[in-house]
Structures are given as structure tokens and as C-alpha cells.
Amino acid sequence: MLSDHSVRLSYLITCALVSFLVYKFIVHPGFISPLARIPAAHWSSPFCPLWSWYIKLYELENTTVWTLHQTKGSIVRIGPTELSVNCYEGGIKTIYGAGFDKPDWYFNRFSNYGVDTMFTMKHSKPHAVRKRMLSHVYSKSTVLASPNFRNHAKHVLFDRLLPLWSKHADERVPLDVYPLNFASAMDMFMGYQYGSKTGSNLIQDVEKRDSFLDNFFRPRSTIFWTTEIPRINFWIERFSLKGLDNSSSVAIKAIEDWNLGLLDRAEETILNAIQGGIEDEDRPVVYETLRQKISELSLPQDKRSRLTDDKRIVVASDMLDHLAAAHETSGDTLTYLFYELSQNLELQSRLRAELLSLPNSLTFTFSVPISTVKPPDPKALDALPMLDAIIHETLRRWPSVPGAQPRVTPSPACTLAGYKNIPAGTRVQSYAYCLHRNADVFPDPETWRPERWLNASPTQLADMRRWFWAFSSGGRMCIGSNIAMFSMKHIVAALYTNFRTEIYEAGDMTQGDGFFGGPRGKKLMLKVERA
Numbered sequence: 001m002l003s004d005h006s007v008r009l010s011y012l013i014t015c016a017l018v019s020f021l022v023y024k025f026i027v028h029p030g031f032i033s034p035l036a037r038i039p040a041a042h043w044s045s046p047f048c049p050l051w052s053w054y055i056k057l058y059e060l061e062n063t064t065v066w067t068l069h070q071t072k073g074s075i076v077r078i079g080p081t082e083l084s085v086n087c088y089e090g091g092i093k094t095i096y097g098a099g100f101d102k103p104d105w106y107f108n109r110f111s112n113y114g115v116d117t118m119f120t121m122k123h124s125k126p127h128a129v130r131k132r133m134l135s136h137v138y139s140k141s142t143v144l145a146s147p148n149f150r151n152h153a154k155h156v157l158f159d160r161l162l163p164l165w166s167k168h169a170d171e172r173v174p175l176d177v178y179p180l181n182f183a184s185a186m187d188m189f190m191g192y193q194y195g196s197k198t199g200s201n202l203i204q205d206v207e208k209r210d211s212f213l214d215n216f217f218r219p220r221s222t223i224f225w226t227t228e229i230p231r232i233n234f235w236i237e238r239f240s241l242k243g244l245d246n247s248s249s250v251a252i253k254a255i256e257d258w259n260l261g262l263l264d265r266a267e268e269t270i271l272n273a274i275q276g277g278i279e280d281e282d283r284p285v286v287y288e289t290l291r292q293k294i295s296e297l298s299l300p301q302d303k304r305s306r307l308t309d310d311k312r313i314v315v316a317s318d319m320l321d322h323l324a325a326a327h328e329t330s331g332d333t334l335t336y337l338f339y340e341l342s343q344n345l346e347l348q349s350r351l352r353a354e355l356l357s358l359p360n361s362l363t364f365t366f367s368v369p370i371s372t373v374k375p376p377d378p379k380a381l382d383a384l385p386m387l388d389a390i391i392h393e394t395l396r397r398w399p400s401v402p403g404a405q406p407r408v409t410p411s412p413a414c415t416l417a418g419y420k421n422i423p424a425g426t427r428v429q430s431y432a433y434c435l436h437r438n439a440d441v442f443p444d445p446e447t448w449r450p451e452r453w454l455n456a457s458p459t460q461l462a463d464m465r466r467w468f469w470a471f472s473s474g475g476r477m478c479i480g481s482n483i484a485m486f487s488m489k490h491i492v493a494a495l496y497t498n499f500r501t502e503i504y505e506a507g508d509m510t511q512g513d514g515f516f517g518g519p520r521g522k523k524l525m526l527k528v529e530r531a
């Protein structure tokens with residue numbers, strides 16, 4: 001039998017515990033925390049993350065958060081310690097401009113081989129070291145002046161892409177550009193990354209393309225669990241239940257192994273180059289740069305040294321991240337661009353006139369040997385206003401990374417969107433999907449209208465540039481934005497110099513609601529005609 005004392009003590013302990021829990025999980029987050037003043041997305045948001053998990057799991061996040069910003073203002077509390085911020089001053093300028101750290105979310109979702117990439121690094125100091133290694137190779141001046149890129153782009157366009165489109169035009173067979181655009185973006189990028197010989201040829205090798213895309217997209221079905229609630233997956237794996245989806249692990253492993261194979265071939269190219277030299281086109285520009293910086297070799301004396309295993313994996317992890325970043329984002333952008341342009345023949349004619357005004361236009365015929373083709377001056381191509389406006393408008397209306405880019409507030413507390421004392425450790429995020437729909441900056445935001453970039457006053461244009469967030473902003477903004485823009489410009493210029501397109505059959509073109517945002521229907525069949 002328990003004594004009266006023990007009963008009273010147990011009673012007191014229970015009361016204290018309940019009071020503590022009520023205070024910690026209800027009173028403090030709902031009424032005392034500085035976050036309590038911020039409009040809540042849902043009545044439960046201050047107390048538990050279930051609502052936030054729900055909109056993510058069911059792929060409703062971007063659209064729901066945008067609806068909330070329209071009614072509740074530029075800052076909304078999505079979960080107990082999770083905020084969405086949709087403004088420039090006190091918003092993206094503070095969060096991303098000041099370089100708030102990244103949460104584990106990035107490592108959980110984007111690390112390769114179990115090691116960090118530049119993209120997944122949490123803290124700004126190690127990130128800055130890695131970024132310094134790569135910023136030169138991805139700078140606009142380097143990309144525009146690169147003999148590798150110039151020769152490789154000519155090869156991809158004139159040997160692979162234009163002949164394929166010509167065949168569809170001549171035989172009047174509709175072309176599904178959805179998978180092809182991933183291939184075009186990938187082939188363009190990987191020549192710069194690993195060299196023309198080692199890089200992919202997914203435009204022509206359809207079997208490899210299908211297998212790569214299947215492996216690449218398969219883990220998406222479990223991405224919510226592995227990134228938002230990784231502990232659940234961890235415990236399931238621990239109890240030998242094989243994780244939530246074993247086929248995802250198999251797919252990830254296949255891609256990681258493929259990338260290691262490419263990396264080893266690029267390594268051989270560098271080691272062999274000491275004897276025979278190396279063609280510009282075959283130089284693995286990005287790989288060679290990072291390999292050299294990571295291994296701290298001082299070429300050419302140490303050119304024969306191989307990377308140690310741990311350094312090889314560090315380089316491989318970043319290389320895989322870059323090729324993944326390059327093909328999906330640019331592929332989706334090209335698909336939406338073709339979708340919009342194919343509904344506007346008049347704009348196609350204006351674009352074609354601009355492209356044909358280049359001193360060396362990208363005109364293609366089967367009878368002209370590729371060795372005699374002189375591609376346009378990179379700076380002249382880059383400066384074409386209509387081409388630039390069409391790509392910018394596509395990235396605005398259909399940003400291929402529309403979703404949340406989470407960061408963690410620093411210590412001491414900060415002010416966001418006019419709300420003071422936001423505690424350290426709060427997850428804060430903005431969405432290109434929402435920023436790009438600000439009607440004060442982009443009137444009639446749902447309409448794809450490239451002219452808005454051409455006709456804006458200098459003040460409007462400055463405002464549009466501040467709110468244009470397709471590549472993010474600040475120290476963690478996309479390092480590949482220049483090569484992405486330049487690759488897409490080459491592809492669009494080559495195709496619309498030579499062809500006219502109309503939609504033959506489109507799948508559901510509604511944008512996927514996640515971090516990435518490709519068309520849900522995964523199909524865009526075009527009718528292609530010679531211009």
C-alpha cells in the first residue's frame with residue numbers, strides 16, 4: 001500500500017509534469033512566444049507540425065501557402081517553429097542576403113554517397129571555401145569565353161538535336177519534348193562538366209535516357225518521409241523492414257555508381273592528357289577544377305597523382321549534385337517554354353527574326369558538314385533581348401524550383417517582415433512560386449508575357465529583378481545560373497531558328513507542387529515544321 005505521502009507526491013509530480021507540458025506545447029507557443037503574434041496558417045499550426053506535414057505530403061504546399069499570403073500578409077506561421085516569408089525588405093533580403101544557415105533538410109534530401117555537397121552544407125564558412133573553388137569556372141565571363149563549351153554546344157546542337165528535330169519535321173511525326181528536354185539540358189551541361197567524350201549522350205541513346213530518368217525520379221515517392229521526418233524512415237530501417245521503399249535505394253545506388261564511372265573516365269582523360277594533349281571539347285572543365293582544388297595538387301607536376309578514395313567521393317558527391325541540378329531544372333523550363341511559345345506563332349516569328357539577325361545564325365541543313373559551321377558569337381547570342389525575355393518570363397511564370405528554400409534563424413533573435421524577436425533556430429523559408437505572383441511587381445502574374453521584361457521602365461525592371469527568384473539570391477544562390485541560361489539560350493535559339501512548333505498533344509501541364517515543379521502530366525507532344 002502506498003502511504004498518503006507517496007500518493008500526494010505522485011499527484012504533485014503528475015500535476016507539475018502536466019503543467020509543464022501544457023506550458024511548453026500550448027501556452028508558450030500559442031500565447032507567449034514572439035511567434036504567437038504572427039498570423040497562423042491553421043489553428044493547429046502554433047502547436048504541432050501536422051498541418052505543415054499534411055500540405056507537404058499531399059503536394060499542396062506552394063499553392064496553399066500562396067493563398068494564405070494573399071489573405072494573411074507577407075509572413076505566415078506554418079508550424080510551431082516554421083514561417084513562410086513573402087517580401088523583399090525584411091524577407092528574402094534578410095534571410096538569404098545575410099546568409100542564414102541551412103537546416104538538415106538539405107542533407108537529408110540532396111547529399112550523395114552519404115557526404116555533404118556544396119548545396120547541402122549547413123554553415124556559411126565551409127560553404128564559402130567550397131564555393132570559392134568553383135565560382136570562377138561557373139562565372140559568366142568564363143562560360144561565355146570557354147572553347148570547351150563553344151565546341152561542345154556546336155556538337156550537341158548540330159550532330160544530335162537539330163538532326164532529330166529535322167527528322168520529326170520531315171516525317172511529320174509529333175515529338176514528345178518532355179523527356180527530350182532533360183536529355184538536351186544534360187548533354188549540354190555534362191560536356192562542360194566531364195568533357196564531350198565522357199559526358200552523356202541522352203539525346204540519341206533513348207534506352208539510357210529512359211533508364212536514367214526512371215532511376216532519377218523513382219525516389220520522389222518517398223521524399224517526404226526521408227526529408228521531412230527522416231527519423232521515421234530510420235526506425236523502420238532499424239527494425240529490418242527494409243525502409244519505406246527499397247527500390248528507391250536501388251535507384252539511387254545505380255545513379256551514384258554511374259556517376260563514379262564517369263568520374264573515373266574523366267580522371268583517365270586528365271592523366272592521359274599529359275602525353276597526348278587534350279581537345280578543348282574533351283576537357284572535363286568542372287571536374288578538373290574541383291579535383292585540383294580538393295586534392296590540393298599543383299598541376300602539372302603532380303598531374304599523375306590519383307585522388308585518394310575519400311577525396312574522390314567528395315568530388316563525386318558535388319559532381320552528381322551538379323548534373324542532377326542541371327538537367328531537371330533546365331529540362332522543365334524548356335518544356336514550359338515550348339508549351340507557351342507553341343501557342344503563339346506570332347511571337348515565334350519575332351523571335352526567329354531576332355535569331356536570324358545574328359551574324360552567324362544557327363541555321364541547319366543536313367548537307368552542310370559540321371566542320372564548316374560557325375556558331376554565333378557567344379556574347380551576341382547572350383545579348384539578344386527577345387530570347388532573354390522569353391527565358392526570364394518562363395522562369396518567372398513556371399519557376400522550376402517553385403518550392404520552399406528553408407533556412408534557420410541565427411542567434412541573437414532577428415526581425416522579419418516587421419515582426420521582432422524571431423527566436424534563433426526558427427525554420428524560415430520563401431517560395432519563388434509566391435514571390436513571382438506579386439501583382440504589384442508582375443501585373444497579371446498568371447499570364448506568360450515576355451514583353452513585360454522588354455517594356456518595363458528602369459524602376460519597374462529593378463523591382464522585377466529584385467523579386468525574380470528563379471535562381472534564389474545571396475551567397476547560396478544557384479552557382480550554375482550562367483551555364484543554365486547560356487545552355488537554354490543555345491537550345492532555344494537553334495530550334496526556333498529552324499523550326500515552327502504547335503502543340504499536338506499536352507498532358508496535364510499544371511505545375512507539380514514541391515521543391516521542383518515540372519508538368520504533372522509529363523508529356524508535351526509538339527508538331528514540328530521547318531520554318
Ligand code: HEM
Pocket residue numbers: 118119120131189321322323325326327329330333400401404405406469470471472475476477478479480481483484
Ligand atoms: C534553369 C536552371 C536552374 C535553376 C532554375 C536553378 C535554381 C536553383 C535554385 C533556386 C537554387 C537555390 C536552392 C536552395 O537554396 O534551396 C540553386 C542552387 C544551386 N544550383 Fe541551380 N538551378 C539551375 C541550374 C543549375 C545548373 C546548370 C547547375 C550546375 C552547376 C546548378 C547547380 C546548383 C548548385 C551547386 C546550387 C547550390 C548553390 C549553393 O548552395 O551555393 N544549378 N539552383
